[in-house]
Amino acid sequence: MILDGKCPSGPLKDKWDNHRRDLKLVNPANKRKYTVLVVGTGLAGASAAASLAELGYNVEAFCYQDSPRRAHSIAAQGGINAAKNYPNDGDSIFRLFQDTIKGGDFRAREANVYRLAQISNNIIDQCVAQGVPFARDYAGYLENRSFGGAQVSRTFFARGQTGQQLLLGAYQAFSRQVQAGKIRVHARTEMLDLVVVDGEAKGITVRNLVTGEVQCHAGDAVVLASGGYVNVYNLSTNAMGSSVTAAWRAHKKGAYFANPCYTQIHPTCIPVTGDHQSKLTLMSESLRNDGRIWVPKNKGDQRPAHQIPEDDRDYYLERKYPSFGNLAPRDIASRAAKQACDAGLGVGTGRGVYLDFADAIERLGEDTIRARYGNLFDMYQRITGEDAYGQPMRIYPALHYAMGGLWVDYNLQSNVPGLFVLGEANFSDHGANRLGASALMQGLADGYFIAPYTIADYLARTEPGKVSIKGDEFRDSAAQVEGLSNKLLAVNGRKTVNDFHRELGHIMWEDVGMARSKESLTAAVEKIPALREEFWNNVRVPGSGADLNQELEKAGRMADYLEFGELLARDALNRDESCGGHFRVEHQTEEGEAVRHDDDFSYVAAWEYGGGEKTPKLHKEPLTFENIELAVRSYK
Amino acid sequence: MNLTLHVWRQQGPDDKGQLERHQATDVSPDMSFLEMLDEVNEALIKEGREPIVFDHDCREGICGTCSQVINGQPHGPQAETTVCQLHMRQFKDGDEIYIEPWRARAFPVLKDLIVDRTAMDRIVEAGGYVSVSTGGVPDANAILIPKDDADTAMDAAECIGCGACVAACPNGSAMLFVSAKVGQLAKLPQGRPEAASRVCAMTETMLNEGFGNCSNHYECEASCPKGISVKFIAMLNREYLKALPKLKIK
Numbered sequence: 043m044i045l046d047g048k049c050p051s052g053p054l055k056d057k058w059d060n061h062r063r064d065l066k067l068v069n070p071a072n073k074r075k076y077t078v079l080v081v082g083t084g085l086a087g088a089s090a091a092a093s094l095a096e097l098g099y100n101v102e103a104f105c106y107q108d109s110p111r112r113a114h115s116i117a118a119q120g121g122i123n124a125a126k127n128y129p130n131d132g133d134s135i136f137r138l139f140q141d142t143i144k145g146g147d148f149r150a151r152e153a154n155v156y157r158l159a160q161i162s163n164n165i166i167d168q169c170v171a172q173g174v175p176f177a178r179d180y181a182g183y184l185e186n187r188s189f190g191g192a193q194v195s196r197t198f199f200a201r202g203q204t205g206q207q208l209l210l211g212a213y214q215a216f217s218r219q220v221q222a223g224k225i226r227v228h229a230r231t232e233m234l235d236l237v238v239v240d241g242e243a244k245g246i247t248v249r250n251l252v253t254g255e256v257q258c259h260a261g262d263a264v265v266l267a268s269g270g271y272v273n274v275y276n277l278s279t280n281a282m283g284s285s286v287t288a289a290w291r292a293h294k295k296g297a298y299f300a301n302p303c304y305t306q307i308h309p310t311c312i313p314v315t316g317d318h319q320s321k322l323t324l325m326s327e328s329l330r331n332d333g334r335i336w337v338p339k340n341k342g343d344q345r346p347a348h349q350i351p352e353d354d355r356d357y358y359l360e361r362k363y364p365s366f367g368n369l370a371p372r373d374i375a376s377r378a379a380k381q382a383c384d385a386g387l388g389v390g391t392g393r394g395v396y397l398d399f400a401d402a403i404e405r406l407g408e409d410t411i412r413a414r415y416g417n418l419f420d421m422y423q424r425i426t427g428e429d430a431y432g433q434p435m436r437i438y439p440a441l442h443y444a445m446g447g448l449w450v451d452y453n454l455q456s457n458v459p460g461l462f463v464l465g466e467a468n469f470s471d472h473g474a475n476r477l478g479a480s481a482l483m484q485g486l487a488d489g490y491f492i493a494p495y496t497i498a499d500y501l502a503r504t505e506p507g508k509v510s511i512k513g514d515e516f517r518d519s520a521a522q523v524e525g526l527s528n529k530l531l532a533v534n535g536r537k538t539v540n541d542f543h544r545e546l547g548h549i550m551w552e553d554v555g556m557a558r559s560k561e562s563l564t565a566a567v568e569k570i571p572a573l574r575e576e577f578w579n580n581v582r583v584p585g586s587g588a589d590l591n592q593e594l595e596k597a598g599r600m601a602d603y604l605e606f607g608e609l610l611a612r613d614a615l616n617r618d619e620s621c622g623g624h625f626r627v628e629h630q631t632e633e634g635e636a637v638r639h640d641d642d643f644s645y646v647a648a649w650e651y652g653g654g655e656k657t658p659k660l661h662k663e664p665l666t667f668e669n670i671e672l673a674v675r676s677y678k
Numbered sequence: 679m680n681l682t683l684h685v686w687r688q689q690g691p692d693d694k695g696q697l698e699r700h701q702a703t704d705v706s707p708d709m710s711f712l713e714m715l716d717e718v719n720e721a722l723i724k725e726g727r728e729p730i731v732f733d734h735d736c737r738e739g740i741c742g743t744c745s746q747v748i749n750g751q752p753h754g755p756q757a758e759t760t761v762c763q764l765h766m767r768q769f770k771d772g773d774e775i776y777i778e779p780w781r782a783r784a785f786p787v788l789k790d791l792i793v794d795r796t797a798m799d800r801i802v803e804a805g806g807y808v809s810v811s812t813g814g815v816p817d818a819n820a821i822l823i824p825k826d827d828a829d830t831a832m833d834a835a836e837c838i839g840c841g842a843c844v845a846a847c848p849n850g851s852a853m854l855f856v857s858a859k860v861g862q863l864a865k866l867p868q869g870r871p872e873a874a875s876r877v878c879a880m881t882e883t884m885l886n887e888g889f890g891n892c893s894n895h896y897e898c899e900a901s902c903p904k905g906i907s908v909k910f911i912a913m914l915n916r917e918y919l920k921a922l923p924k925l926k927i928k
Contacts, residue, residue: 170821173866175828182824320737
């Protein structure tokens with residue numbers, strides 16, 4: 043089936059304005075009759091909840107964390123992009139749009155991305171008004187820095203904690219509405235099912251993670267802002283609790299899952315030390331502004347970094363991509379690191395490359411580097427025990443971000459009416475690769491400035507309070523959720539959830555990782571169902587469902603990964619081209635660059651849940667480029 | 679290395695709770711403290727016992743979820759380091775380690791090492807924000823902020839809301855937490871119009887939630903994983919004093 047993204051017609055720069063003019067409104071006196079359920083309190087969820095509540099809607103907000111302030115947006119370090127052009131270096135809305143489309147390797151919708159670039163400026167204004175302490179110069183103006191994939195300085199930042207500061211801004215706006223009685227918070231509560239009534243999303247079923255109680259909540263619309271899914275790889279930079287569960291359960295209730303194979307591997311993470319590793323830590327990409335990446339030229343060079351002379355070092359990014367150098371986009375930088383390590387040139391455990399600040403320290407002084415990145419150097423030292431002022435950091439790529447997600451139209455509404463999906467949980471704006479400092483921009487654009495308009499248009503067409511939790515759909519959903527918990531607790535096998543997560547992660551990393559092939563993907567599609575079967579026969583989940591039971595929480599998420607991982611592999615198998623973060627070894631140039639096949643694959647792959655062991659069904663949304671020329675992405 | 683752990687186990691809020699002895703064997707110095715506990719838990723599950731529950735999420739020191747008192751110190755022995763960023767190279771073979779939850783009247787224990795910190799959310803809800811709604815704000819560079827003020831605001835804003843300051847304080851006070859938010863917003867022009875009502879509302883909520891008062895022990899600063907300075911408590915007091923006459927007039 044051909045899917046329609048419902049992008050408005052007309053000139054690119056007028057699309058959003060015209061569309062907003064056409065959207066229906068809800069009368070101020072009627073807004074209080076509507077209830078919106080918001081799942082997730084990261085940048086997208088908190089900003090949407092706050093904005094909807096300010097408008098007068100009733101909001102029920104859900105998060106699995108103990109406080110809405112702890113969502114994983116908080117961990118974003120580097121910054122947030124906007125097309126303000128404050129530095130007068132040639133930036134514009136069109137250029138941000140162009141960089142994002144190109145960075146995404148021409149696999150995103152033009153209309154969405156242009157809107158994102160337009161809204162980027164409002165976000166900065168909003169955050170400053172909230173009191174977000176962005177970095178400033180001595181005259182009191184906002185500072186900007188450059189970031190991967192761009193030749194202008196358009197990134198606003200708050201030291202190395204930009205995500206934290208933006209999230210706290212949104213959390214504070216959210217808290218103000220809690221005080222006003224417009225938002226009810228359900229913390230330590232995990233969404234485990236979407237309730238669909240007469241084909242529309244009208245509720246969710248959740249588990250209270252403290253008491254174990256399964257509860258249903260009815261609303262007039264559901265907003266999913268539940269983040270990304272790269273923990274399917276086991277090791278990633280995501281929080282331990284980040285999962286695909288909310289999105290996957292919605293998928294099983296009919297929402298299409300789009301482009302799951304578009305996963306981003308971040309080039310600057312701290313290397314793995316052993317099997318005990320539970321997560322990976324990212325070092326902000328901003329480090330690449332001053333750090334130089336290199337490996338020894340000769341295999342087996344065991345000398346400490348400072349004893350390796352310049353002539354024996356390969357600054358491979360500067361060599362291969364002279365115009366972008368160390369600021370090449372994430373997918374390119376990651377793949378180049380893997381190539382160097384596969385060639386036996388890796389440092390440390392063999393899975394690492396150097397990120398060296400010696401030149402920058404000589405040029406700018408240690409104090410300047412400390413002022414710019416001090417917190418990152420401290421973090422590096424805590425984790426590795428090494429001093430990066432005196433010796434280069436060791437870095438290696440790690441899973442970081444999901445460009446894919448639930449399919450949404452231009453209104454951020456999924457194919458299930460009433461279900462809106464925001465932030466990383468949707469697939470919409472980053473194509474096959476996301477540029478640095480764009481995730482925060484997208485999450486806040488969706489929550490502050492898009493969803494409040496588009497949800498109104500949906501609500502205006504629906505009667506408030508149409509369903510109650512007494513309906514059959516809610517009763518069935520609750521029974522299903524309880525049933526799943528009981529089934530997990532009853533297996534009583536010999537392996538732990540973590541054992542299975544490590545095994546799945548191994549399959550995903552080896553076969554569906556940075557270099558994918560028809561053979562590896564076919565193997566993954568066979569191995570994952572076998573592991574899934576073993577899971578249901580051999581997992582051990584101690585304790586009971588009527589209690590705070592972290593193993594049961596993990597087991598439920600794991601059951602979803604074992605289904606979702608297969609879909610991810612199938613999508614990667616279907617996409618017989620290389621683009622952005624999706625690299626198929628069959629499709630590369632002699633120099634190892636990705637080769638797209640626009641004639642066959644210039645579409646969004648949206649998968650419909652097959653049901654049980656049946657294969658999913660593919661729907662395609664064609665992508666057309668009217669304002670930007672399809673070109674081979676080059677950062678040389 | 680091999681370690682002996684004494685871990686607080688408590689079935690629920692009404693249970694009395696006690697320390698339970700566990701062995702951690704073959705611990706690598708490259709493990710984080712939580713990874714060491716993960717391994718202990720894996721062994722417990724395989725023995726058919728219930729694992730130790732503890733709060734954690736980002737495991738990179740920024741979400742503020744992890745919350746353990748290790749050998750009497752909130753977040754353990756390393757300065758400006760959350761439990762999740764504490765690595766086992768800080769310990770040595772044969773060490774005995776005592777692990778307990780945050781202990782404060784305002785933070786009831788839910789289970790084992792997990793406490794309820796929603797009181798801190800309620801303090802923010804009382805006024806820890808600028809009352810601006812989405813839309814209709816001026817250009818970001820229309821509000822100039824001296825760099826020193828922006829930097830000071832950021833120093834305060836780094837608070838991760840973990841509650842270590844409360845756990846460290848003999849009075850169970852949340853003054854450092856409250857002062858970090860009051861201080862951040864008081865330093866910025868956007869936050870000035872509501873400065874008086876904010877400081878009063880937040881401190882009143884703090885007292886009503888069962889947190890104690892500050893008597894200058896500075897344990898909060900010593901245990902803060904972000905190194906928030908007690909100078910913000912001085913700023914909080916000053917803001918409070920400035921606010922009192924304004925409120926009387928009203």
